[in-house]
Amino acid sequence: MKKISVKVLRFDPEKERDPHLETYLIPVNDGARVLHALHAIHDGIDSTLAYRYCCGSGQCGSCAVRVDGEPVLACMEEAREGIVIEPLKLPVKKDLVVDLLPMINALPHLEPAGEPVMLSKQDIDAIKPLRSCIECLACLSVCPAMDVTKFLGPTAMRQEMRLALDPRNKANRITEAIREGLFTCTTCQACWKACPKDIEIPGKAIEKLRAIANRNGLTLPRHQEVATLIKETGRSVPKTEPTFLELVPAEVIEPYGEVKGTVGFFVGCMYNMRLPKTALDAIEVLRRNGIRVIIPKEQVCCGSPLIRTGQLSFLDTLKRRNIDSFVFRGIDTVMTMCAGCGSTLKNDYRTPFKVKDISEVLAGCGIEPPARLPVKATYHDPCHLLRGQGIRDLPRQLVCQVIDLIEMPSICCGSGGGVRSGNPEEAAALGKRRGGEIQKTGADIVISSCPFCEFHIAGYTDKPVKNIASVLLEGYTEKDRRKGAKAVSRPNE
Ligand code: SF4
Ligand code: SF4
Numbered sequence: 001m002k003k004i005s006v007k008v009l010r011f012d013p014e015k016e017r018d019p020h021l022e023t024y025l026i027p028v029n030d031g032a033r034v035l036h037a038l039h040a041i042h043d044g045i046d047s048t049l050a051y052r053y054c055c056g057s058g059q060c061g062s063c064a065v066r067v068d069g070e071p072v073l074a075c076m077e078e079a080r081e082g083i084v085i086e087p088l089k090l091p092v093k094k095d096l097v098v099d100l101l102p103m104i105n106a107l108p109h110l111e112p113a114g115e116p117v118m119l120s121k122q123d124i125d126a127i128k129p130l131r132s133c134i135e136c137l138a139c140l141s142v143c144p145a146m147d148v149t150k151f152l153g154p155t156a157m158r159q160e161m162r163l164a165l166d167p168r169n170k171a172n173r174i175t176e177a178i179r180e181g182l183f184t185c186t187t188c189q190a191c192w193k194a195c196p197k198d199i200e201i202p203g204k205a206i207e208k209l210r211a212i213a214n215r216n217g218l219t220l221p222r223h224q225e226v227a228t229l230i231k232e233t234g235r236s237v238p239k240t241e242p243t244f245l246e247l248v249p250a251e252v253i254e255p256y257g258e259v260k261g262t263v264g265f266f267v268g269c270m271y272n273m274r275l276p277k278t279a280l281d282a283i284e285v286l287r288r289n290g291i292r293v294i295i296p297k298e299q300v301c302c303g304s305p306l307i308r309t310g311q312l313s314f315l316d317t318l319k320r321r322n323i324d325s326f327v328f329r330g331i332d333t334v335m336t337m338c339a340g341c342g343s344t345l346k347n348d349y350r351t352p353f354k355v356k357d358i359s360e361v362l363a364g365c366g367i368e369p370p371a372r373l374p375v376k377a378t379y380h381d382p383c384h385l386l387r388g389q390g391i392r393d394l395p396r397q398l399v400c401q402v403i404d405l406i407e408m409p410s411i412c413c414g415s416g417g418g419v420r421s422g423n424p425e426e427a428a429a430l431g432k433r434r435g436g437e438i439q440k441t442g443a444d445i446v447i448s449s450c451p452f453c454e455f456h457i458a459g460y461t462d463k464p465v466k467n468i469a470s471v472l473l474e475g476y477t478e479k480d481r482r483k484g485a486k487a488v489s490r491p492n493e
């Protein structure tokens with residue numbers, strides 16, 4: 001038995017105006033769960049503490065709370081020293097008990113077809129990934145779209161897709177889902193990561209519903225325009241300036257010193273068409289650290305804007321062209337520096353080569369230390385790097401070699417899932433919220449690792465928004481300057 005200190009947000013709306021945090025020192029056994037900590041408070045210190053539980057084994061969903069801001073099942077989460085336990089982001093009835101009924105009642109229901117229909121094994125298998133929901137509503141507490149729109153939420157979309165796959169249902173689930181906010185989802189994947197039943201709502205429900213909407217001619221006009229552009233040009237953004245693929249001087253860029261590794265570079269539409277300087281900065285950093293870079297010029301859009309918006313008709317053509325362009329050159333590791341492209345290549349392609357984010361490549365080779373820069377930075381986690389690729393620490397480790405980092409909450413900036421083009425007001429509201437978080441840190445600059453995030457966030461902060469590669473290159477340039485050496489030059493200079 002040991003003693004730990006935990007904080008619990010207490011609130012009785014009938015008696016108090018505002019919630020307050022209460023600290024408790026409680027005895028717990030090793031491996032105790034948050035639910036055991038709540039029992040210890042209730043039974044030994046304050047019997048007025050209100051919280052829910054039933055099964056105690058992760059099956060009923062009734063004990064969901066937030067621990068240190070993240071929604072979890074109290075009966076499954078370990079009780080650790082110093083944790084803060086709060087209710088889900090739903091109307092509070094008392095302490096940790098929230099009002100679930102409005103949301104549960106709003107969930108889509110099966111509307112039976114006239115004749116009885118038997119489910120086939122195929123139907124059951126298709127529905128399976130979506131049916132294990134325990135209605136804990138943890139996913140609602142992390143959804144950025146719900147914070148700024150009337151979106152009914154992730155589990156409502158899960159239920160719509162589950163019903164769309166059920167032959168016993170007669171209602172049109174797609175028009176329902178669109179009415180409930182299908183196109184407001186930024187595909188940030190926060191709901192999937194929060195779900196105790198590991199239900200892949202963005203990929204298995206939202207993108208699938210959007211694909212059915214597309215087959216029914218219900219894709220948003222702005223998303224259709226992007227698809228047309230990709231079909232006609234191979235790129236998701238129009239050309240306005242010389243591209244990275246035009247500017248980079250050769251297909252194979254050799255490092256300055258000994259070759260420590262070779263990667264194929266998948267540049268992606270945004271770095272190729274809108275931010276070519278950032279991609280050139282990355283090439284310099286790779287050269288400096290012994291990485292040979294091969295850049296197939298025939299590569300095209302990865303197809304992410306099509307997958308996220310459900311427009312799949314010519315996706316396979318893009319995939320084949322991209323895969324062939326690297327396979328043809330015998331490349332066994334393809335590097336991305338766009339979080340969206342990386343997530344797509346890793347999760348939506350079946351590639352015969354490894355795919356690595358630039359942070360994995362640089363951390364893997366062990367970089368030459370750059371000079372430290374006298375500024376403070378905050379780091380924005382791109383959803384498709386943090387959750388899409390599970391990469392959190394590597395970018396921070398790289399950034400910390402050159403700049404002091406001030407952390408901020410990892411929340412979606414609002415640019416993904418076709419929201420920036422399809423729902424600009426929502427994207428602006430989320431961008432503004434992100435700008436507010438950046439402001440609170442007091443940092444001089446913002447660093448990220450995704451061109452969509454960088455481009456979007458730049459509209460909502462007065463701080464410079466930079467890519468990790470550009471910041472590392474600044475560190476090397478400063479190091480050279482201090483040594484009196486000739487500043488690093490670009491490959492096309
Ligand atoms: S992916 Fe993100 S925006 Fe979409 S439903 Fe899940 S939490 Fe909400
Ligand atoms: S989808 Fe997952 S997180 Fe959301 S209510 Fe169901 S079980 Fe809970």
Ligand code: FES
Pocket residue numbers: 052053054055056057058059060061062063064073074075076
């Ligand atoms: S008490 Fe049932 S899931 Fe936690």
